[in-house]
Amino acid sequence: MEPLALAVGTALVSAMATDAWQQARSALTALLRRVRPEQAEQIDVDYTTARDRLLAALEAGADGIAPALETDWQFRVHLMLREHPEIAGELRRVLDAELTPLLPGNEQARVGTVMHATASGSGRVYQAARDQYITER
Template identity: 45%
Template sequence: MGTDLARVRDQMLEARRGGDADTEQALIGSRRLRLQELARENPAFDDALRRLVREELLPVLPDGERSRIGAIFMNATAKGHGRVYQAGRDQHITES
């Protein structure tokens, strides 16, 4: 896993340097899915990963990057003709 993460990190940094946002986001998505799979398979991994992020990653990130890491849990119920719009960040709604 460590070797794989290092490889993906290098690819991501290369994409970021080259201004290739699509590749950067694809790499982030693929790693996010893999980490979710590992956390589902092994709850101890999930705990260890959260601790790693909190204790080792967050302290070295620039302030602007720190705010991007966290968890958001939302729950909503709409009844009748009601609508629910939820977002963890920006949301743009266009209706006629």
């Protein structure tokens, strides 16, 4: 599964347990209305239902539901990207500008931003999700 789908699905579920869940839901629904208008309302209901289930599970002390929900939403986003690959840029923008900033710092780090960079001319780009050691002469 592509990293973008993994990150977006994780961010959506992470936002469910915060006060910012409505904003995350709005960002998701707005995107869906453009690419899957016939399914936008149902997915909006599904997101709200998933949030209710997550909160009930957390209240009961059962924290194992979050990974299952993440997998579900990651797969949904994956399918959307397969059907509409042209929305990858917009989905990346939604992730970076709308979803990730809604999350607490520890959740932002867990979601991770999908890295992208551009070099021009004789420029170089070095990216790492962790330690990186570069030796050039």
